[in-house]
Amino acid sequence: MARTRSPPTEPVEGLRRRISETSTVKDGLSETSLKDGTSEVVQQENLWNRGLSHAGEGDFAGGPVRCVSLSAPGLLTSACCCLPAALIFPGIATVVICALVLPVTSFYIAMVLSIVTMSFSVNLALGGMVGAWSMKRDVEKDWDGMLLQFFKDQPELADDTSHIVVLPNYKEDEQMLLQTLQNIARSPMAKKSIRVVLAMEEREGPSGKAKAERLIASTSHLFADIFASFHPSNLPGDIAGKSSNSAWAYSQILQRYAALLSKLDLSRIFLTVGDADTLWHPKFWSALTYQALQLSAEDRVWSMFQPPILLTRNLFSVPGVTRLSSYATTLFELSGLANQSFGSALTYSAYTMTLALATHPLVGGWDRDVIAEDHHMFAKCYFATLWEQIGEAKVHSKSKGSTRKCMPITSKLQVRPVYLPAISYLVESNDGWLASVIARFQQARRHSQGIAEVSYILLQYIKVLSAAGPSQLAFRTHSGVLSMLNKLITVHFTNQLHVLSTMITALSLAPGILRWVSQGGLLEMSKQILAGASLDASSFPEVGALAYSGACCILGPIPPVFLLMVLVTTFVIKEWMTGHLYEEMEGNKSEEQAAAQAPAKTTQMSLYQQVSLFLWILWDYVAQGQMTLLLFGLIPVTSAAWSLLRNGTKFEYIVAAKPV
Numbered sequence: 001m002a003r004t005r006s007p008p009t010e011p012v013e014g015l016r017r018r019i020s021e022t023s024t025v026k027d028g029l030s031e032t033s034l035k036d037g038t039s040e041v042v043q044q045e046n047l048w049n050r051g052l053s054h055a056g057e058g059d060f061a062g063g064p065v066r067c068v069s070l071s072a073p074g075l076l077t078s079a080c081c082c083l084p085a086a087l088i089f090p091g092i093a094t095v096v097i098c099a100l101v102l103p104v105t106s107f108y109i110a111m112v113l114s115i116v117t118m119s120f121s122v123n124l125a126l127g128g129m130v131g132a133w134s135m136k137r138d139v140e141k142d143w144d145g146m147l148l149q150f151f152k153d154q155p156e157l158a159d160d161t162s163h164i165v166v167l168p169n170y171k172e173d174e175q176m177l178l179q180t181l182q183n184i185a186r187s188p189m190a191k192k193s194i195r196v197v198l199a200m201e202e203r204e205g206p207s208g209k210a211k212a213e214r215l216i217a218s219t220s221h222l223f224a225d226i227f228a229s230f231h232p233s234n235l236p237g238d239i240a241g242k243s244s245n246s247a248w249a250y251s252q253i254l255q256r257y258a259a260l261l262s263k264l265d266l267s268r269i270f271l272t273v274g275d276a277d278t279l280w281h282p283k284f285w286s287a288l289t290y291q292a293l294q295l296s297a298e299d300r301v302w303s304m305f306q307p308p309i310l311l312t313r314n315l316f317s318v319p320g321v322t323r324l325s326s327y328a329t330t331l332f333e334l335s336g337l338a339n340q341s342f343g344s345a346l347t348y349s350a351y352t353m354t355l356a357l358a359t360h361p362l363v364g365g366w367d368r369d370v371i372a373e374d375h376h377m378f379a380k381c382y383f384a385t386l387w388e389q390i391g392e393a394k395v396h397s398k399s400k401g402s403t404r405k406c407m408p409i410t411s412k413l414q415v416r417p418v419y420l421p422a423i424s425y426l427v428e429s430n431d432g433w434l435a436s437v438i439a440r441f442q443q444a445r446r447h448s449q450g451i452a453e454v455s456y457i458l459l460q461y462i463k464v465l466s467a468a469g470p471s472q473l474a475f476r477t478h479s480g481v482l483s484m485l486n487k488l489i490t491v492h493f494t495n496q497l498h499v500l501s502t503m504i505t506a507l508s509l510a511p512g513i514l515r516w517v518s519q520g521g522l523l524e525m526s527k528q529i530l531a532g533a534s535l536d537a538s539s540f541p542e543v544g545a546l547a548y549s550g551a552c553c554i555l556g557p558i559p560p561v562f563l564l565m566v567l568v569t570t571f572v573i574k575e576w577m578t579g580h581l582y583e584e585m586e587g588n589k590s591e592e593q594a595a596a597q598a599p600a601k602t603t604q605m606s607l608y609q610q611v612s613l614f615l616w617i618l619w620d621y622v623a624q625g626q627m628t629l630l631l632f633g634l635i636p637v638t639s640a641a642w643s644l645l646r647n648g649t650k651f652e653y654i655v656a657a658k659p660v
Contacts, residue, residue: 127335243373372450408474
């Protein structure tokens with residue numbers, strides 16, 4: 001049975017103690033010494049004492065030495081990197097070849113993909129409905145007052161609770177960053193308990209340093225502290241992006257606040273990473289603190305906190321194909337948070353963890369060799385708790401006279417929703433519609449590079465199975481890992497193949513349908529409908545019975561599923577537009593945005609306005625859905641899979657435009 005461990009109250013000694021306790025973990029093997037005779041644990045301590053200036057170098061989650069990383073050499077790693085390509089390229093080839101030479105098989109493939117995709121969409125809609133209701137419920141609570149009363153009842157916790165907010169950014173608009181900082185300062189906790197790190201990139205040059213200095217000068221009075229870190233360019237092993245930047249900022253946090261951290265309980269220091277344009281709900285920090293402090297120290301350490309992400313700041317000024325990304329993200333995030341019993345929630349964009357978890361020796365901060373830092377950090381922490389228990393089980397098994405029976409290994413990590421929305425921008429260029437579509441495509445290319453997390457999760461899973469054996473893992477652990485893989489595979493692969501298959505199937509039916517219409521089939525069918533006759537395959541002789549049945553199976557579920565998704569999306573957008581979910585600060589909208597969007601103040605929408613909004617969103621789904629999945633899904637995913645196959649994790653970090 002895994003021991004209950006209290007989080008360290010002193011960072012250096014606490015980390016040393018936990019390193020020594022788990023020093024036997026290295027893929028489930030005993031500690032070894034390096035070639036120079038220095039133990040791995042000592043090297044890890046030295047890394048800490050240097051301020052973790054190289055934290056995140058590969059992956060810590062395999063033990064005190066980084067040994068589970070897609071950047072590591074080896075046949076298994078290479079095989080895992082081939083998995084995305086092995087899924088997408090044969091899938092595309094099968095769909096295309098069958099459409100050309102095996103039309104019957106093509107119909108069946110399309111039907112199966114349609115069933116899988118529609119089932120996933122129903123889950124999104126139903127989960128999104130629950131999440132939307134939870135969000136509407138929680139925004140009406142007085143979280144600031146509840147936290148104030150909690151601290152009055154337990155005053156010793158008031159000075160022992162702190163937040164550190166990391167804002168990685170590169171060439172971001174200064175005014176947008178200022179709005180983000182001013183928005184964080186809306187929290188009553190800001191002046192006393194919130195410290196902000198502007199995680200800048202050194203490669204931005206003197207202009208970046210000057211921008212950081214101006215922002216700090218403008219907002220230093222709003223927070224307990226604010227400073228800028230400058231991620232050096234061209235560090236060996238770095239992949240430019242949010243993860244490597246966060247890793248550097250994390251090392252600077254440990255150096256700057258070492259004296260402060262030595263006096264505090266790390267399980268009550270909350271480390272939040274967000275995007276430069278993230279506007280957290282002003283009550284978010286109070287709600288997060290209140291909910292987290294209700295947990296035991298152990299549960300709090302193994303928790304990651306996630307608000308729903310709404311990409312709505314410029315919803316009505318972007319092209320329709322881009323706007324659809326907002327709808328999909330809204331449903332995906334709300335459903336993931338509300339429906340965790342039917343699938344794993346993954347941290348996304350803006351999330352929080354305790355410093356006790358970040359400094360855990362099997363986590364060790366962010367990694368420098370990944371793109372999708374949000375999903376990766378969740379997976380890394382998920383497996384860290386498994387590795388910890390594997391190491392403890394081996395220690396107990398070697399103890400003389402130990403009769404203690406180890407319980408099945410289960411990941412203790414949990415994503416806990418904080419149902420107060422964080423709103424962000426959709427990608428948009430100031431150079432017009434086409435430029436905005438191109439910018440969205442560039443962002444989709446970067447997002448698609450997250451398919452590497454499929455390979456990473458598989459690599460971790462194989463190594464855990466090798467170290468502990470399948471029987472040692474609880475059923476919930478197996479199902480949790482498979483759920484993560486299923487969700488990522490469905491989003492990145494299955495949905496894209498479904499779109500391709502549906503389009504090709506429709507094209508194969510087109511000649512027969514056109515011939516049937518030209519021969520008066522449509523007129524005859526209309527007469528049958530008016531006469532009250534039932535329609536079956538015989539009504540479409542030129543199309544054929546199989547084509548008719550296939551079209552019904554493939555396209556039949558789409559209207560009701562779309563309708564359900566549109567209803568949930570409309571509800572969320574309406575609540576946001578009327579200010580019931582989030583009320584922006586004055587000045588957070590330009591005059592053009594204010595004219596295009598509803599006023600920030602709480603208002604009511606007439607029935608006509610609600611119906612118009614519903615029809616608008618319905619049109620976006622129907623008219624833009626297939627094109628969005630093809631342009632921003634299939635093509636970027638195919639490119640990312642090919643890149644991962646050829647170059648491993650050496651992706652290019654692509655910065656997409658945001659409105660200025």
